[in-house]
Each structure stands twice: as C-alpha cells, then as structure tokens.
Amino acid sequence: MNWGSGIVLTLVAFATIMISMVVICVKQDDIHLVTQDYYEQEIKYQEQIDRMINANALDIEAMEYDSQLKSILLHLPEGSKGTLHLFRPSDARLDQKINIDILNSNTNTVDLKSLKEGYWRVKLTWIEDEKEFYLEKKINI
Structure with missing residues (x-):
C-alpha cells in the first residue's frame, strides 16, 4: 500500500464516521426542551421572581411531600386556585x-x-x- 491509498482510505473512513454520526443524531426522537415556549417564559421571568418572593414571605409551608404515602400535601387557604405541574426532566x-x-x-x-x-x-x-404565588419542590418517588 502506498501513501496515496492510505490517505484516501483515511478520508473515506473519516467521512463514513461523520455521516453515521449525523444519521444517529437525526434519528433521535427523545430530545425534549424544558418547555415548548421557552423564549416567552424567559421574557416573563420577572413575574415568576415576584411569585417566588410572595411564596417565600408566607408563614406556612404551602406544599410538602409525604414519601410514605407518595402524595403532596397542600396547605392553602379556602378560595385559592392554581395549577400543580408535575415535571419530569428526563422525559417530557x-x-x-x-x-x-x-x-x-x-x-x-x-x-x-x-x-x-x-x-x-x-x-x-x-x-x-388577587396575589400570585409559586413554589417548587424536587422529589424522588
């Protein structure tokens, strides 16, 4: 084998590896963004900070996790309305x-x-x- 054949063989092997890497990356379907409207939420983040400040100023623990019962306990006053978002970072x-x-x-x-x-x-x-609040807990089930 001479130098020319070795160089051509090396370039062909490199191109084959690169093409197979691109094909593998394109076929992945389990890539999830944290949220679909990421940019909109980033712009409104000051409102989120205000909600967190409001929740931290409360005297009570509004949400707690009971690992024995595998349940979330909510300690909120009557008339409170909201949303509980159960977020799995590894799979949306x-x-x-x-x-x-x-x-x-x-x-x-x-x-x-x-x-x-x-x-x-x-x-x-x-x-x-008429006041908004936000709390977040990290749990292992």
Missing part, C-alpha cells in the same frame, strides 16, 4: 398538570402513586386574594 411525555381549587381549609392531598419512580420537580402556582 410524563409531565402532568393538575388544576387546584381549594374548597375547604383542610389539608388537600394529591396522590402521586401513579407516577413513574424517579426524580420529579413539583411546581405549584396559585392565586390567593
């Missing part, structure tokens, strides 16, 4: 949103036994007396 197809409407002041429970085991972020957004 498992995400769930649950509407919350507190009709009585007793502790409200959201059962999480049906969720796949692993790491979850639980995001609670609610409105109470």
Whole structure:
C-alpha cells in the first residue's frame, strides 16, 4: 500500500464516521426542551421572581411531600386556585398538570402513586386574594 491509498482510505473512513454520526443524531426522537415556549417564559421571568418572593414571605409551608404515602400535601387557604405541574426532566411525555381549587381549609392531598419512580420537580402556582404565588419542590418517588 502506498501513501496515496492510505490517505484516501483515511478520508473515506473519516467521512463514513461523520455521516453515521449525523444519521444517529437525526434519528433521535427523545430530545425534549424544558418547555415548548421557552423564549416567552424567559421574557416573563420577572413575574415568576415576584411569585417566588410572595411564596417565600408566607408563614406556612404551602406544599410538602409525604414519601410514605407518595402524595403532596397542600396547605392553602379556602378560595385559592392554581395549577400543580408535575415535571419530569428526563422525559417530557410524563409531565402532568393538575388544576387546584381549594374548597375547604383542610389539608388537600394529591396522590402521586401513579407516577413513574424517579426524580420529579413539583411546581405549584396559585392565586390567593388577587396575589400570585409559586413554589417548587424536587422529589424522588
């Protein structure tokens, strides 16, 4: 084998590897963005910061996770309305949103036994007396 054949063989091998890498990358279908409207949410982030400040100023722990019962306990006053977003960072197809409407002041429970085991972020957004709040907890089921 001479130098010319070795160089051509090396270039062909390199091109084959690069083409197969591109094909593998294009065929992946499990790539998920954190949210579909990422740019819109980034622009509105100051509102989110205000919601977090409001929630941190509360005297009560509005949301807690009970690992024994695999449930979220909500301690919100009557008339509070909001959304509980169960966010799975590794697979957006498992995400769930649950509407919350507190009709009585007793502790409200959201059962999480049906969720796949692993790491979850639980995001609670609610409105109470025309004021918006946001809490986030990281849990392992």
